[in-house]
Every structure is written in structure tokens, then in C-alpha cells.
Amino acid sequence: MEIVTYTTVETFVQHIPEVTAAGVIIKAIIILAVISAIAGFGTFIERKVLAFMQRRLGPMHVGPYGLLQLVADGIKLFTKEDIVPQNANPFIFKIAPVITAATAFIALAAVPVFPDFTIPDWIPLLGGVFVPSIAADVNIGILFVLGMMAAGLYGPLLAGMSQANKWGIIGSARTAVQFLSYEVVTGLSILAPIMLVGSLSFVDFNEYQSGGVGSWLIWQQPVAFVLFLIAGFAETNRTPFDLLEHEAEVVSGYATEYSGMRWGMFFIGEYANMITVSIIAAVVFLGGYSVEGIGWLTIILKVAFFFFLMLWVRASWPHIRPDQLMWLCWKVLMPLAVVNIVITGIVMMV
Amino acid sequence: MGLEQFKNRNVGTQNYKMLDLGESPKTGMAQFSQVVSRALKGELFVGLWVTIREMGGTLFGNKLHTIKYPFEKLPISPRYRAIHDMLRLLESGHYRCIGCGLCEKICISNCITMDTRYDENQRKEVSEYTINFGRCIFCGYCAEVCPELAIVHGQRYETASEQRASFSLFEDMLTPIDKLNLQQEYDGFGAVSPNADDNIKQTPLAY
Numbered sequence: 001m002e003i004v005t006y007t008t009v010e011t012f013v014q015h016i017p018e019v020t021a022a023g024v025i026i027k028a029i030i031i032l033a034v035i036s037a038i039a040g041f042g043t044f045i046e047r048k049v050l051a052f053m054q055r056r057l058g059p060m061h062v063g064p065y066g067l068l069q070l071v072a073d074g075i076k077l078f079t080k081e082d083i084v085p086q087n088a089n090p091f092i093f094k095i096a097p098v099i100t101a102a103t104a105f106i107a108l109a110a111v112p113v114f115p116d117f118t119i120p121d122w123i124p125l126l127g128g129v130f131v132p133s134i135a136a137d138v139n140i141g142i143l144f145v146l147g148m149m150a151a152g153l154y155g156p157l158l159a160g161m162s163q164a165n166k167w168g169i170i171g172s173a174r175t176a177v178q179f180l181s182y183e184v185v186t187g188l189s190i191l192a193p194i195m196l197v198g199s200l201s202f203v204d205f206n207e208y209q210s211g212g213v214g215s216w217l218i219w220q221q222p223v224a225f226v227l228f229l230i231a232g233f234a235e236t237n238r239t240p241f242d243l244l245e246h247e248a249e250v251v252s253g254y255a256t257e258y259s260g261m262r263w264g265m266f267f268i269g270e271y272a273n274m275i276t277v278s279i280i281a282a283v284v285f286l287g288g289y290s291v292e293g294i295g296w297l298t299i300i301l302k303v304a305f306f307f308f309l310m311l312w313v314r315a316s317w318p319h320i321r322p323d324q325l326m327w328l329c330w331k332v333l334m335p336l337a338v339v340n341i342v343i344t345g346i347v348m349m350v
Numbered sequence: 351m352g353l354e355q356f357k358n359r360n361v362g363t364q365n366y367k368m369l370d371l372g373e374s375p376k377t378g379m380a381q382f383s384q385v386v387s388r389a390l391k392g393e394l395f396v397g398l399w400v401t402i403r404e405m406g407g408t409l410f411g412n413k414l415h416t417i418k419y420p421f422e423k424l425p426i427s428p429r430y431r432a433i434h435d436m437l438r439l440l441e442s443g444h445y446r447c448i449g450c451g452l453c454e455k456i457c458i459s460n461c462i463t464m465d466t467r468y469d470e471n472q473r474k475e476v477s478e479y480t481i482n483f484g485r486c487i488f489c490g491y492c493a494e495v496c497p498e499l500a501i502v503h504g505q506r507y508e509t510a511s512e513q514r515a516s517f518s519l520f521e522d523m524l525t526p527i528d529k530l531n532l533q534q535e536y537d538g539f540g541a542v543s544p545n546a547d548d549n550i551k552q553t554p555l556a557y
Contacts, residue, residue: 052408053401057416316397332385 039271100155171253446500
């Protein structure tokens with residue numbers, strides 16, 4: 001078998017087979033199935049990691065080491081009574097979890113997940129179909145993903161406002177405040193790497209950093225990396241910034257009146273968003289993946305590290321007050337991001 | 351896990367450390383410098399280090415705090431008053447109870463019932479002995495009054511039952527004869543005090 005080596009980007013791109021509709025559909029199904037499963041498994045990992053960090057054991061009784069706990073949780077969520085509160089707006093109440101889950105998965109469409117492969121010819125019906133690594137390889141991938149994650153704020157917002165519950169209203173107010181504010185920091189912090197690379201495509205980012213660890217953008221843009229991580233924690237509603245549904249203050253925030261699978265869809269959406277932010281951070285700042293050999297393992301390791309970091313931080317740090325959140329966003333992170341962009345621009349011009 | 355921490359009742363003599371929080375900054379510049387110093391101090395990373403250290407200790411250092419309760423149990427204080435045990439003499443294996451009836455007499459909730467008779471050697475033997483655990487308040491008087499250390503409070507603290515009146519028979523509480531070597535002496539109510547030898551005095555024969 002002939003081993004093809006690609007010297008430049010152009011020749012590599014020419015060798016990619018044509019992306020067909022069947023390939024995209026297969027890719028979409030793979031993303032849905034695998035990311036849902038990983039999101040479910042993520043809840044198990046989160047409980048285990050938190051338990052170990054607090055010197056506990058975590059789930060132990062369902063299956064070996066509690067591995068089947070997520071199956072038990074799934075059965076519970078699917079069979080629980082589905083309650084729509086009396087004074088709620090039923091249509092919006094029912095559609096809000098769908099918005100959260102759907103936007104989280106739509107964002108994953110423009111993100112590279114798993115390598116390209118061609119289905120072998122001996123499989124009937126689908127043999128020979130090329131499955132791309134990115135379901136929709138748009139050349140403004142970063143913009144699309146950030147936009148989709150921003151659209152995800154309608155889920156908690158509408159959920160909180162439709163459920164006729166004061167905690168829900170507070171939760172949705174915090175959603176609007178937190179997500180809109182940190183959208184600014186996310187965009188500004190990622191703008192400096194975009195200026196350096198000169199493209200909005202994840203593939204271009206990946207190729208810009210293909211020269212080994214030394215070429216990673218984190219060395220050129222450490223401030224942007226830290227800002228993006230902080231904003232990513234806020235965007236995914238993770239612990240130092242989990243004001244939307246903080247139990248000690250607002251019962252469960254926007255998810256107060258939800259039960260069963262509707263609540264579960266918020267959960268899946270949140271975990272899918274965590275994976276998306278981890279992938280963006282890995283591709284934009286930590287060199288992403290390499291196409292040859294087992295280079296795909298590296299991005300899985302990087303994404304796993306960011307996922308673990310979110311659990312680690314949750315076990316370590318207390319969450320902050322809403323006014324501290326706003327103070328941090330507008331008085332610290334936003335000016336820092338702007339200064340970072342200005343300095344990057346000056347360095348690029350000189 | 352030892353019992354020392356249970357025995358320490360000196361609540362007021364621990365060493366409390368007061369936090370030195372200092373004064374809140376007054377001017378804007380002081381606030382700014384406080385924010386910068388706190389942000390760059392690395393205290394957040396100390397927090398991260400603590401949790402990852404605990405995780406390592408849990409996984410590899412045997413510092414787990416979880417007791418898988420129905421399968422594992424923590425030791426309880428010997429003075430805890432749980433379900434009664436009837437002890438045997440270590441040498442002969444015969445039960446210690448001499449049928450004196452003091453426990454039945456002193457029981458303030460009238461839950462102990464016993465009946466005795468003379469056996470063929472004109473020795474008193476216990477023919478009936480029940481404790482109604484629906485009534486028992488686990489005061490420990492029976493164990494304290496027993497002259498032979500025969501009835502004691504054991505370590506079985508799971509007392510839930512399906513009936514309010516749950517009787518326990520003599521044979522249920524008696525140490526099984528094949529587990530005689532595992533029988534523990536009782537340190538609680540009515541036990542001989544550790545300095546019992548010092549307290550022995552000559553009988554004043556002058557009376």
C-alpha cells in the first residue's frame with residue numbers, strides 16, 4: 001500500500017475525497033450519539049473526581065465501580081413524571097430545554113471531532129462513503145461556534161421566564177447578565193489569536209500550530225488563553241460562575257420547575273458545551289490535532305485535560321457573587337482583553 | 351481508629367487561630383493594589399494543589415473517609431449501651447448468670463422477665479429469661495447491678511425491628527459456645543474499675 005506524505009497544505013487539501021450528504025449525515029449521527037454518551041459519562045466522571053477530591057468514593061453500587069450509574073440515572077430521568085407547572089407557559093416551557101440541547105449540538109457541527117475516515121467497501125449500502133472530521137467545514141468556524149453557544153442562552157432564559165417561579169426568574173435574569181457579559185470577553189480574548197492566524201477556520205488554526213509544542217499559540221497569547229478559559233467557565237455555567245442554578249441561593253435557578261428528561265436535556269446541553277469549549281481551547285491555544293498517525297490521541301488528551309480542569313476547579317474554588325461576577329467581567333477581564341488586542345496589533349505591525 | 355478522640359471532652363481548651371484579615375482598603379489605589387496582589391499571589395493554585403493532593407491521597411494513599419456502612423462498621427465506644435449480651439465463663443463455658451434476679455428487680459421499665467429453678471445438683475439455673483426491647487430504654491442499670499458481669503451491653507446498635515414488642519431470649523443473647531474465644535470482656539457499666547486493686551481494703555474486724 002502506498003504511503004502518501006503531504007508536504008504542503010494545498011496538496012493535502014486536494015487529496016481529501018469529496019464530502020457527500022451521506023457522509024455529513026453519518027457524521028452528524030456519530031456526533032449526536034458519541035457526544036451524548038460522553039456527556040452522560042461525564043456526569044459519572046464528575047461525581048467520581050469530586051468524590052476523590054473530597055476523600056469519598058462516589059457511586060459504587062451499580063455495576064463495577066459504579067460504572068452503570070449513568071444507566072440507572074438515564075432510566076430514572078426517562079421514567080420520571082413530566083410535570084408542567086399550572087401557571088407556566090406550556091409551549092415555551094417545553095421548548096426551552098430543546099433549545100439548550102440543540103444549540104449545544106449545532107455548535108459541535110463546525111468543530112473537528114474524531115478523524116476523517118472512509119467506510120470500507122464491504123459494508124453494504126454505505127460502503128465507500130467518506131466521513132469528514134468536521135460535519136460542516138465552514139471557513140468562519142470559530143464565529144459560528146461562538147454564535148451558536150451565544151444563542152444557547154435562550155434556553156435558560158426562556159426556561160426561567162416561562163415557569164412562573166421566582167427562582168426561575170432570578171435564574172433567567174442572571175443568565176442574561178452573565179452570558180451576555182462574558183460573550184464580550186470570549187470574543188475579545190479570541191480576537192488576538194485570530195489576528196495572528198488571520199483566519200476564522202479551525203483548520204487554519206490547526207495548521208498554524210503544526211510545528212510542535214513551540215508553535216502553540218498559548219506561548220504567544222498567554223493572556224488571551226487565561227481570559228478565554230475564565231470566560232469559557234462562565235459560558236458553560238461551571239463552578240466559580242455557576243450563578244444560574246446555584247442551589248444555596250436560588251434553589252435551582254432556571255431549572256427549578258423542571259423534572260425528568262426535560263431537566264436531563266439541560267444537563268446534556270451543559271456537558272456538550274463543556275466539551276465544545278474544551279475542543280476550542282485545545283484547537284486554538286494548545287495546537288489541536290495532527291493528521292498523521294495517532295495525532296488524534298493528542299487532542300483527546302487535551303480535551304480530557306480541560307474537562308478535568310473544570311471538575312478540578314469545581315472541587316477547589318468557591319463560587320462568586322453576581323456583583324463580583326460583573327466586576328470581574330467589565331473591570332478586569334474586558335480591559336485586559338482590549339489591552340491584549342492592542343499590544344498584539346502593535347507587535348504585528350512593528 | 352482509636353478511641354482517644356471520643357474520650358477527649360475538653361471542648362474549651364483547643365488552640366483557636368484567629369485570621370489576620372487586616373483592614374479594608376480605603377482609597378481606589380489601595381483597592382487596585384489589593385486586587386493585583388491577590389490575583390498574582392497564586393492562592394487559587396494553592397486551592398487547586400490541595401484538592402489534587404487529596405485526590406492522590408484518596409486513590410493511592412489510603413486516606414479514604416468513606417465507610418461502606420452495611421458492610422463495614424466503625425468501632426463504637428465500649429461504654430455505648432446497645433443490645434444486651436449474656437456472657438459465659440471462659441473456663442467452663444457455662445453461662446455466668448446465677449439467677450439472682452437483681453436485673454429484673456432494678457429494671458425501671460419492667461422489661462426483663464426471668465424464672466429460675468433448682469437443677470438436679472441443687473444449683474440455680476435460669477429456665478426463662480426474656481428482655482422486651484420494645485420497652486427497654488437501654489439505661490444500663492441491669493448491667494451495672496449484675497454481680498457476675500453476666501448481662502452486659504454489647505455492640506449491636508442496629509435495633510430496628512418489625513414489631514414494637516421485640517423480645518429477645520436468653521439463648522439469643524448468650525455468647526455462642528463455639529465463639530467463646532472471641533468473647534470480649536465488658537468495660538462499661540458495672541465493670542471493675544481499672545484501679546480496683548488499689549481500692550481493696552482490709553475488712554474492719556473491729557465491728
